[in-house]
Amino acid sequence: MSTHNHSTLAATRPDFAAIASWIPQGASVLDLGCGDGSLLRYLQDTSKVQGYGVEISDDNIVACIQNQVNVIQGDLESGLSGFESNAFDYVILSQTLQATRHTEPLMQEMLRAGREGIVSFPNFGYWRNRMNILQGNMPVSEVLPYQWYDTPNVHLCTLIDFETFCHDNKIQILDRRVMTGDNEIKLLPNLLGSTAVYRFKRAV
Amino acid sequence: MNASNSIGIVSAQHAQFDTPFACKSGAVLPSYELIYETYGTLNEDKSNAILVCHALSGHHHVAGYYADDPKNIGWWDTMIGPGKPIDTQKFFVIGLNNLGGCHGSTGPISLNPETGKPYGASFPIVTVEDWVKSQAQLADKLGINQFAAVIGGSLGGMQALQWSLAYPERVRHVLAIASAPRLTAQNIAFNDVARNAILTDPDFYGGDYYEHGVVPTRGLRLARMLGHITYLSNDAMADKFGRGLRSDKYSYSYDIDFEIESYLRYQGDKFAAYFDANSYLLMTKALDYFDPAREYNDDLNKAFAVARANFLVVSFTTDWRFAPERSRAIVKSLLHNRLKVSYAEITSTHGHDSFLMQHTHYHNVMRAYFDNIASEFTA
Numbered sequence: 366m367s368t369h370n371h372s373t374l375a376a377t378r379p380d381f382a383a384i385a386s387w388i389p390q391g392a393s394v395l396d397l398g399c400g401d402g403s404l405l406r407y408l409q410d411t412s413k414v415q416g417y418g419v420e421i422s423d424d425n426i427v428a429c430i431q432n433q434v435n436v437i438q439g440d441l442e443s444g445l446s447g448f449e450s451n452a453f454d455y456v457i458l459s460q461t462l463q464a465t466r467h468t469e470p471l472m473q474e475m476l477r478a479g480r481e482g483i484v485s486f487p488n489f490g491y492w493r494n495r496m497n498i499l500q501g502n503m504p505v506s507e508v509l510p511y512q513w514y515d516t517p518n519v520h521l522c523t524l525i526d527f528e529t530f531c532h533d534n535k536i537q538i539l540d541r542r543v544m545t546g547d548n549e550i551k552l553l554p555n556l557l558g559s560t561a562v563y564r565f566k567r568a569v
Numbered sequence: 570m571n572a573s574n575s576i577g578i579v580s581a582q583h584a585q586f587d588t589p590f591a592c593k594s595g596a597v598l599p600s601y602e603l604i605y606e607t608y609g610t611l612n613e614d615k616s617n618a619i620l621v622c623h624a625l626s627g628h629h630h631v632a633g634y635y636a637d638d639p640k641n642i643g644w645w646d647t648m649i650g651p652g653k654p655i656d657t658q659k660f661f662v663i664g665l666n667n668l669g670g671c672h673g674s675t676g677p678i679s680l681n682p683e684t685g686k687p688y689g690a691s692f693p694i695v696t697v698e699d700w701v702k703s704q705a706q707l708a709d710k711l712g713i714n715q716f717a718a719v720i721g722g723s724l725g726g727m728q729a730l731q732w733s734l735a736y737p738e739r740v741r742h743v744l745a746i747a748s749a750p751r752l753t754a755q756n757i758a759f760n761d762v763a764r765n766a767i768l769t770d771p772d773f774y775g776g777d778y779y780e781h782g783v784v785p786t787r788g789l790r791l792a793r794m795l796g797h798i799t800y801l802s803n804d805a806m807a808d809k810f811g812r813g814l815r816s817d818k819y820s821y822s823y824d825i826d827f828e829i830e831s832y833l834r835y836q837g838d839k840f841a842a843y844f845d846a847n848s849y850l851l852m853t854k855a856l857d858y859f860d861p862a863r864e865y866n867d868d869l870n871k872a873f874a875v876a877r878a879n880f881l882v883v884s885f886t887t888d889w890r891f892a893p894e895r896s897r898a899i900v901k902s903l904l905h906n907r908l909k910v911s912y913a914e915i916t917s918t919h920g921h922d923s924f925l926m927q928h929t930h931y932h933n934v935m936r937a938y939f940d941n942i943a944s945e946f947t948a
Contacts, residue, residue, distance in 0.1 A: 417904070417910075423915075423916070423930045426934060427937050430881075433941055435909050435911050436912070437910070437911065438912055439914070447900065447901055449901070449904070452904065452905075
């Protein structure tokens with residue numbers, strides 16, 4: 366059986382700690398694009414959540430089961446029709462938003478299946494990315510590790526872009542955490558933050 | 570196949586039940602017998618037992634082989650054995666032949682104690698619910714109060730699901746492979762054509778062919794041929810046979826021209842030589858009747874409200890007889906009831922038959938799940 370060292374995991378993925386801090390004990394959670402189930406395992410162990418993941422990759426299905434995480438194999442791009450409305454307290458899209466093709470309907474689907482949504486994504490407005498562009502190259506970094514020709518990231522955005530998107534789609538932002546590595550960024554987040562995590566709900 | 574990880578020589582056992590068995594149909598069997606095999610060792614607190622439920626043409630010989638018939642290898646030997654996904658070094662595995670079968674459990678070919686003649690047409694149509702009830706009686710006899718898991722493919726998966734509904738406290742994990750919460754109209758239609766092939770065979774004699782010294786071979790053969798077509802995918806058939814000819818010329822007759830014809834006839838003949846037509850009829854009817862949502866106004870969510878088990882649901886992309894969407898319907902109802910469930914949709918070219926195949930990813934999923942089950946009682 367595989368067991369994770371939580372502090373190591375939280376260090377590798379600082380957005381995990383931010384997400385965990387928002388989720389109360391025993392909440393029901395759907396993690397879209399859950400990978401090997403690390404986040405859900407972390408939330409199960411720290412917050413006793415009742416969690417399910419959605420994954421498309423065969424290898425990750427096996428990894429999730431090995432992590433003792435419930436996982437449903439499926440393609441996010443074909444929607445969340447397998448999930449009832451308001452079935453979850455939180456629907457999470459962690460480091461996956463930028464790689465979704467049908468981003469707009471997926472965000473709406475998140476808020477249909479869940480009471481609140483949480484997304485984390487790499488901030489394209491981070492100063493190092495801007496520097497790369499100024500120097501004439503597409504950014505390649507720890508947070509954006511792909512070359513332009515092999516990247517799965519088709520919908521990269523900045524914090525400002527995302528917040529405008531939420532406003533236009535009647536999505537109310539409830540909380541925001543911006544980070545660079547382990548450090549939380551409060552000052553000039555759209556310039557100094559490499560990763561953003563948002564919690565949101567449908568605006569009434 | 571690697572002989573070194575076979576469970577090796579196995580033998581069948583019998584369990585006799587002398588209390589009358591009331592079937593869902595209202596019919597009563599005065600007594601009955603089940604034939605079964607076991608692999609591995611039941612642990613001290615009897616917490617490591619796995620029940621394997623068979624599909625339409627399956628039986629109790631699930632793994633290993635017989636001393637006097639070493640080529641007769643169990644139908645799920647790829648899945649069950651030492652070091653295999655269902656590891657017999659950790660689990661105590663039970664396979665049985667269902668009531669109404671033709672491999673040694675009481676069925677239409679058995680002698681009716683009241684008449685001294687084979688039951689034949691008088692054998693009651695038994696259901697998935699009846700099978701699960703009889704399986705629970707076998708578990709009682711073996712001293713197993715709760716299964717670590719009940720698993721089955723296709724019709725076997727329906728039995729596994731039924732366990733979670735009829736005996737929610739007696740099963741910790743349910744694995745429904747290539748299964749469905751009920752058959753579609755198309756699926757029932759295939760079964761009815763198969764049944765009609767048997768029922769209209771002149772050698773059927775209304776089900777009492779035993780006393781005429783014949784068997785409705787033609788009907789059974791056709792039924793099996795039809796079944797085989799639906800168990801394979803279009804692609805798998807194209808890959809395996811294409812338009813390949815037995816000889817290089819057309820015969821301009823109704824003899825066998827194409828390889829697929831030869832294959833289907835061979836499969837039909839082989840099956841008709843050992844399977845009982847009444848058992849086949851009865852098993853297809855059990856498939857058609859299974860519908861746990863029926864008692865709940867067709868609401869599957871309500872049907873699963875009593876379930877307590879954790880679930881693994883598996884489907885195969887090219888299985889059109891028990892399509893992935895049928896498995897996803899099960900998953901949706903389990904989610905509705907906030908039950909623990911994982912779902913794997915295996916990419917395979919082999920259609921419905923995939924669940925019996927040795928497929929690396931499929932076996933990795935099963936192994937990972939069974940390792941978790943084992944960790945619950947070895948931890």
